[in-house]
Amino acid sequence: MTETPILSVRNLKISVPTDEGRAQILDHVDFDLAHGQVLGIAGESGCGKSTLMKTILGILPRQAVVDDGQILFEGDDLLSMSVPERRKRIRGGGISFIPQDPFLAFNPVFKVGKQLTEVLRWNGLPGEEPGAALTASFRRKAREQLVELLRAVQVPDAENALDRYPHQFSGGQRQRLLIAAALASKPKLILADEPTTALDVTTQMQILKILRDLMQENDASMLFVTHDFGVIAQICDRVSVMYSGQTIETGPTASIIDAPLHPYTQRLIGCHPEKSEGIAGIPGQVPSPLAPPPGCRFGPRCDSFREKCALRRPPLNFMDGEDHRVACVLREKEGAQ
Numbered sequence: 081m082t083e084t085p086i087l088s089v090r091n092l093k094i095s096v097p098t099d100e101g102r103a104q105i106l107d108h109v110d111f112d113l114a115h116g117q118v119l120g121i122a123g124e125s126g127c128g129k130s131t132l133m134k135t136i137l138g139i140l141p142r143q144a145v146v147d148d149g150q151i152l153f154e155g156d157d158l159l160s161m162s163v164p165e166r167r168k169r170i171r172g173g174g175i176s177f178i179p180q181d182p183f184l185a186f187n188p189v190f191k192v193g194k195q196l197t198e199v200l201r202w203n204g205l206p207g208e209e210p211g212a213a214l215t216a217s218f219r220r221k222a223r224e225q226l227v228e229l230l231r232a233v234q235v236p237d238a239e240n241a242l243d244r245y246p247h248q249f250s251g252g253q254r255q256r257l258l259i260a261a262a263l264a265s266k267p268k269l270i271l272a273d274e275p276t277t278a279l280d281v282t283t284q285m286q287i288l289k290i291l292r293d294l295m296q297e298n299d300a301s302m303l304f305v306t307h308d309f310g311v312i313a314q315i316c317d318r319v320s321v322m323y324s325g326q327t328i329e330t331g332p333t334a335s336i337i338d339a340p341l342h343p344y345t346q347r348l349i350g351c352h353p354e355k356s357e358g359i360a361g362i363p364g365q366v367p368s369p370l371a372p373p374p375g376c377r378f379g380p381r382c383d384s385f386r387e388k389c390a391l392r393r394p395p396l397n398f399m400d401g402e403d404h405r406v407a408c409v410l411r412e413k414e415g416a417q
């Protein structure tokens with residue numbers, strides 16, 4: 081357990097000034113992703129999952145402010161690097177991104193091959209510098225690499241697929257193309273933002289399996305954002321649960337699903353369609369980042385709320401003898417019943 085994690089996020093705080101005041105979008109986000117593992121980031125809509133991914137990639141809107149924290153990629157803090165240094169570290173086999181929506185990610189007027197070649201040029205062919213000139217030799221190498229990857233992600237007729245337009249593919253096939261594009265530079269770390277939410281369940285399962293297999297073949301690690309615990313059970317080794325911009329529980333998938341400790345995680349898992357409650361099972365709403373409640377942000381929606389919950393933000397405490405952390409006063413030793 082002494083190996084440096086591929087990614088460690090420490091006490092990350094991000095805010096955005098708005099016309100109505102300062103929105104505290106991430107507040108004390110904290111987790112580790114070990115080499116070769118998949119870490120799921122779970123939470124309801126609006127809890128800050130995409131903002132977290134954008135912060136790691138360095139593509140936050142210009143007005144966003146990093147108030148505190150570190151993002152350690154192989155032990156080096158991306159937030160303390162200059163923009164060119166950071167780009168160099170991310171591109172060319174460092175970190176790549178699979179976006180959420182396979183319908184929006186492609187430009188409809190260009191052939192898929194042209195668009196995927198551009199992604200490869202940006203990220204770099206494996207073993208080559210990013211940003212190479214679009215020479216005939218680069219095009220040929222990129223094409224060979226892409227055809228091989230399209231076969232790996234099981235796009236039918238991979239040889240000819242690159243000469244088609246995006247609308248000639250189904251949603252599931254387009255998602256496979258996006259996975260191929262993200263894996264083409266053989267990244268060490270893959271960030272996937274709800275990559276299968278737009279797809280039907282069967283396609284979703286096939287794609288998750290392909291993604292997991294390719295990740296293992298390439299010795300990569302993955303941060304996988306989703307609100308679906310069914311997907312988490314299938315693909316993630318560990319889970320980090322976020323609520324209103326804060327990490328509130330983190331641990332191995334089996335212990336989070338079988339024995340969730342935070343009342344929010346308990347309710348969220350109860351929301352899975354295979355269980356009894358619907359998504360409306362948690363009364364109330366995620367608070368606005370403009371005016372989050374004091375102390376535990378889940379307090380106003382929590383059945384176990386007590387006065388001290390509103391006094392301070394509970395720290396993420398390790399549970400005895402377990403690789404499982406939770407931020408809840410009910411689980412603090414002096415506060416435990």
Ligand SMILES: Nc1ncnc2c1ncn2[C@@H]1O[C@H](COP(=O)(O)OP(=O)(O)OP(=O)(O)O)[C@@H](O)[C@H]1O
Nearest residue numbers: 096103105124125126127128129130131132141369
């Ligand atoms: N540029 C911005 N300015 C102001 N508020 C923002 C900005 N970007 C995001 N937010 C707010 O931050 C919160 C988190 O947004 P984010 O998109 O990260 O959530 P999410 O967990 O990815 O949600 P979803 O599951 O719907 O994709 C939301 O309340 C959102 O309205």
Ligand SMILES: [Mg+2]
Nearest residue numbers: 129130131273
């Ligand atoms: Mg999102």
